[in-house]
């Protein structure tokens with residue numbers, strides 16, 4: 291097998307769960323180990339939006355791609371990018387020069403929105419106000435931005451079909467390619483296939499990406515010639531759980547199955563979450579990948595073989611492997627009575643989290659790999675953030691003073707000297723306000739650029755939560771940077787959210803005091 295395949299999936303699980311012991315030997319670092327149960331570094335913490343008591347959870351489900359298996363975007367998404375370009379050129383008549391293009395995998399981020407018709411890429415806040423906008427790779431001026439998206443009377447929903455949401459890491463390549471095509475079309479109008487407006491170009495890119503996922507362009511590069519979805523899952527999970535070899539021709543021992551009660555491949559989420567969607571559920575025969583019919587999960591005897599091969603779940607029952615089906619089958623197989631007994635861990639805010647939460651009421655945990663860097667950076671920039679807040683307050687105060695003095699000048703009966711003095715005072719304040727405003731804007735921009743040179747902080751847009759953060763807050767009960775962070779907490783942990791704050795509460799109960807109190811309480815030592 292080609293060695294380069296090994297770099298497609300990051301081995302984050304083992305990187306996280308192991309740390310060198312005093313004798314240099316790698317010890318597992320999990321909650322129950324002697325090194326576990328201690329202070330968890332900020333990038334690995336699990337954050338809670340909604341109370342969740344793990345004692346009430348009967349089943350924990352894990353999505354695989356980008357949840358258990360962290361593909362490395364610079365390699366994996368580059369494959370999607372290159373495969374898509376080939377399809378655009380060879381199947382859809384786009385010019386050959388696209389073949390020379392390259393992909394900057396760091397340019398696009400999750401949470402962006404593509405305006406398909408106008409060829410724009412947008413970042414918006416939780417109120418859906420567009421705060422950062424690019425046409426292709428060209429930053430839009432404030433006037434253009436406000437002119438296009440600023441009409442508060444016609445509130446756009448910024449959803450399909452006119453907009454596309456970049457809400458999974460799988461979409462980074464298509465967003466980048468769309469921006470490249472927009473720039474290309476603008477400077478080479480005759481070179482793009484006839485009648486291909488921006489929206490048509492997006493449609494072509496989407497269809498080509500989709501086809502890369504369907505026809506094996508991507509999966510065949512991760513593991514040579516996977517024979518089925520099960521085969522692919524098996525190779526990836528075998529790699530993650532110990533073998534570290536991505537090879538479908540290798541004889542697997544299926545050891546990884548011992549960690550699971552049920553495995554479902556080809557579930558076709560989010561359709562899977564609709565209980566009424568009674569898609570057929572097939573049992574998968576692990577060695578051959580052969581599918582057998584089931585009656586709602588109960589194996590149907592094969593012709594010429596009266597004894598069913600698998601048994602319904604009971605304690606110590608072996609893992610059952612299925613393909614297809616829907617949530618109704620799963621609940622039945624796991625004897626789930628209430629959907630709040632299921633915690634589902636996934637990376638896709640829409641396909642994994644929003645649908646399972648809204649449609650079913652499952653408890654949810656979102657994996658956001660970008661979060662680790664974001665919170666560490668946030669911590670290192672905490673003093674700059676405080677300064678920014680002070681500058682903003684100063685700007686507010688100066689503006690209030692200016693309003694006050696202008697009012698005074700207009701409505702008070704002043705003599706010439708008083709008028710002159712007040713006018714001079716206003717001029718002085720206005721010049722101070724301009725200084726503070728300029729440096730505030732500049733410092734704020736610099737602070738955001740430390741997170742990402744174009745799009746800033748993932749979870750913020752200016753002072754507001756980003757649209758992505760807003761969705762995380764609404765639909766993910768828990769969120770964290772990696773699934774393996776669960777091993778750093780007790781399996782019976784009662785996750786509790788922090789207190790909500792409304793603007794009127796901030797000055798009464800300043801956050802700074804809260805930090806002091808928190809530190810005070812966490813500083814005590816456990817005495818054995």
Ligand SMILES: Nc1nc2c(ncn2[C@@H]2O[C@H](COP(=O)(O)O)[C@@H](O)[C@H]2O)c(=O)[nH]1
Pocket residue numbers: 353354355356357460499500501503504508559
């Ligand atoms: N047909 C398409 N498949 C896609 C696309 N983007 C991702 N994918 C595939 O979905 C699953 C995601 O799996 P999960 O385990 O995270 O639920 C994976 O097989 C991808 O290849 C797409 O645009 N079209």
Ligand SMILES: [Mg+2]
Pocket residue numbers: 353354355356357636637638
């Ligand atoms: Mg996924």
